Amino acid sequence: MAVGSGAPHKIEVRDLTKSFGSVEALKGASLYARPGEVTAIVGDNGAGKSTLIKCLAGYHTPDAGEVVMDGEPVHFASPLAARHAGIETVYQDLALADQLTVWQNIFLNRELTRGVPPFRTTRRAEMRRQAHELVSSLAVNVPGVTQTVKRLSGGQRQAVAIARAVMWSNQFVIMDEPTAALGLRETAQVEDLIRRIVDAGTTVLIISHNFEQVMRLSQQVWVMRGGRVVNGERTSDVTGVELVAQVTGASTFA
Amino acid sequence: MLGSAPAPTLDRSTDQLAPPPTRVQRVLRTARLEETWTRATAPTALVVAMIVFSVISPNFATWHNVNAMLADAAIPVLLAMGMTFAVMLAGIDLSMAATLALASVVFGLGYQAGWGLPVSCLLAIGVGVVVGLANGFFVGRVRIPDMIVTLGTMGLVQGIGLVVSKGVPVPVADDTLRAIASQSAGPLRLNILIVLVIGVALHVLLTHTAVGTHLLAVGDNMDASKAMGLRVPRIKLAGYVIGGALAGTAAIFLILYVGSTQPATNTDYVMKAVAATVLGGTSLFGGRATVWGPMLGAILLTVVQTGLTMVGVEAFYEPAVVGVVVLAAATLMRGRK
Numbered sequence: 345m346a347v348g349s350g351a352p353h354k355i356e357v358r359d360l361t362k363s364f365g366s367v368e369a370l371k372g373a374s375l376y377a378r379p380g381e382v383t384a385i386v387g388d389n390g391a392g393k394s395t396l397i398k399c400l401a402g403y404h405t406p407d408a409g410e411v412v413m414d415g416e417p418v419h420f421a422s423p424l425a426a427r428h429a430g431i432e433t434v435y436q437d438l439a440l441a442d443q444l445t446v447w448q449n450i451f452l453n454r455e456l457t458r459g460v461p462p463f464r465t466t467r468r469a470e471m472r473r474q475a476h477e478l479v480s481s482l483a484v485n486v487p488g489v490t491q492t493v494k495r496l497s498g499g500q501r502q503a504v505a506i507a508r509a510v511m512w513s514n515q516f517v518i519m520d521e522p523t524a525a526l527g528l529r530e531t532a533q534v535e536d537l538i539r540r541i542v543d544a545g546t547t548v549l550i551i552s553h554n555f556e557q558v559m560r561l562s563q564q565v566w567v568m569r570g571g572r573v574v575n576g577e578r579t580s581d582v583t584g585v586e587l588v589a590q591v592t593g594a595s596t597f598a
Numbered sequence: 599m600l601g602s603a604p605a606p607t608l609d610r611s612t613d614q615l616a617p618p619p620t621r622v623q624r625v626l627r628t629a630r631l632e633e634t635w636t637r638a639t640a641p642t643a644l645v646v647a648m649i650v651f652s653v654i655s656p657n658f659a660t661w662h663n664v665n666a667m668l669a670d671a672a673i674p675v676l677l678a679m680g681m682t683f684a685v686m687l688a689g690i691d692l693s694m695a696a697t698l699a700l701a702s703v704v705f706g707l708g709y710q711a712g713w714g715l716p717v718s719c720l721l722a723i724g725v726g727v728v729v730g731l732a733n734g735f736f737v738g739r740v741r742i743p744d745m746i747v748t749l750g751t752m753g754l755v756q757g758i759g760l761v762v763s764k765g766v767p768v769p770v771a772d773d774t775l776r777a778i779a780s781q782s783a784g785p786l787r788l789n790i791l792i793v794l795v796i797g798v799a800l801h802v803l804l805t806h807t808a809v810g811t812h813l814l815a816v817g818d819n820m821d822a823s824k825a826m827g828l829r830v831p832r833i834k835l836a837g838y839v840i841g842g843a844l845a846g847t848a849a850i851f852l853i854l855y856v857g858s859t860q861p862a863t864n865t866d867y868v869m870k871a872v873a874a875t876v877l878g879g880t881s882l883f884g885g886r887a888t889v890w891g892p893m894l895g896a897i898l899l900t901v902v903q904t905g906l907t908m909v910g911v912e913a914f915y916e917p918a919v920v921g922v923v924v925l926a927a928a929t930l931m932r933g934r935k
Contacts (some may be wrong), residue, residue, distance in 0.1 A: 356847065399826070402827075403824075403825060422827060423824065423825055423826065423827040424827030425827075427827050434641070435822075435825055437821065437822075438822070439822035439825040439826060440819070440822055441814070441815040441818035441819045441823070441885060442818055442819065442885070443814065443818045443823055443885040443886045444811065444814060444815060444885075446819060448811055448815075452811065452812075452815055452823075452828070453808075453812070453823075453826045453827050454672065454829050455808040455811060457808060458805075464807065464808070465802070465806045465807055466807060466808055466811070467804055468806065515712075564887075564896070584918045
């Protein structure tokens with residue numbers, strides 16, 4: 345595999361390792377994502393996909409290895425640091441607070457305020473307006489930004505999570521199985537949304553168990569197995585069957 | 599786009615599932631919502647209690663009695679609001695009554711030493727803040743379950759109060775405090791007025807500041823809050839400090855109410871605060887709370903207590919009534935979430 349070639353990568357991961365106690369979740373994983381593309385990571389359960397993206401998102405701190413963003417090495421001590429650097433993550437469990445409204449979730453920890461500290465109050469009307477604008481500009485069928493999230497369907501919740509990510513970073517969005525819990529129609533809607541944000545110039549790194557989806561959405565695909573990235577190719581050069589073989593270990597070559 | 603296989607086509611017209619609901623449908627849907635009826639519990643029960651007691655006892659619905667009940671509610675309202683900030687974090691603060699007792703003892707020390715009323719008040723609130731910091735530190739940073747932490751601080755704080763005071767109440771005769779207890783501004787007694795002002799401030803904090811949203815978010819979904827970069831331990835600390843500060847404030851209101859410090863912990867206060875919080879529509883699982891709900895809940899409990907006394911029910915029944923209220927409210931909430 346040709347990691348670290350001369351091409352300008354949006355993000356590049358070099359030899360990342362991460363252990364939890366005696367469990368080595370990442371044993372030196374390397375991959376990259378080209379700007380303006382959808383890059384997919386596939387792999388079986390426990391292959392280290394989620395750990396890898398949680399390292400990129402600042403949720404975990406890697407034990408060793410390097411993360412390079414736009415050619416600069418970066419270190420994220422916290423999710424907030426990663427968010428400040430322009431990396432937004434859509435987690436598998438969505439990271440939404442059910443009992444808060446759509447707009448409160450979109451602006452969570454990024455609230456617009458007025459006044460001087462410690463007497464800063466939130467600009468509720470302005471946040472509602474911007475959230476509404478965002479949701480309608482993405483053509484997301486969310487019933488209203490003043491609804492609480494728990495009253496939304498799975499697809500609508502996913503759309504809110506993606507919309508939030510896009511709101512705060514038009515550069516780089518990581519998605520962990522964005523359609524895992526969705527029906528066919530909602531999956532199609534979310535894929536549509538992902539295409540629209542990529543068309544608008546966002547780089548997307550996506551974890552998926554759905555090989556058809558990987559074939560449909562991505563331009564580059566990386567295969568992870570046992571805490572390592574074992575293969576990486578242009579999606580147009582592989583077939584779904586080949587990917588399955590590589591994920592399960594039945595085939596170790598491209 | 600280089601994606602090889604074609605995407606399933608999407609007919610956007612099917613997205614708009616139903617025509618906009620009519621007014622009747624909207625009202626019915628609102629009425630069915632859990633949020634609506636949990637929020638309506640305290641106001642509805644308050645109205646019902648007022649009507650029932652007015653019918654049974656002719657002296658109940660007099661302005662004099664209503665005003666007296668509101669003044670009696672000052673301390674329960676403060677504690678209920680404080681408890682709400684722990685419960686919205688999916689926690690609980692069992693140490694509030696002990697904090698109140700210690701704060702009153704420390705207030706008495708300051709007052710006896712001749713430091714004056716303002717300093718003594720700050721001392722009482724300061725005791726609450728310190729206990730809140732300890733609770734918040736152990737719950738948020740050390741990550742010990744809230745129940746255990748506040749049970750521990752309850753014992754510790756209660757013990758310190760008894761040791762320092764030797765269990766002896768100190769009379770506090772202060773003209774300003776006496777005025778707050780007896781004078782009115784407009785129709786309302788000063789003590790409940792001050793409590794209402796504090797309530798408005800806390801309402802603004804909860805609904806119109808980032809901290810308020812963060813408290814609810816952490817109580818609702820801690821992992822999500824962490825993923826969004828919220829500093830969970832600090833937010834939990836803030837919630838418990840607010841609760842502690844209100845317990846300290848309640849100590850001042852107890853002193854002006856009874857005219858002396860109270861070193862003995864009255865654990866009824868904790869149970870009443872939890873009951874008021876739950877009656878006020880606060881989710882015991884965290885993430886959903888208002889300030890005015892528990893305020894009304896505490897007023898409701900005071901009204902029921904006064905009403906039962908006026909119709910001749912012995913005061914001994916009161917803890918049992920409150921206990922039943924807690925269990926009933928918790929049962930109604932069971933399994934939601």
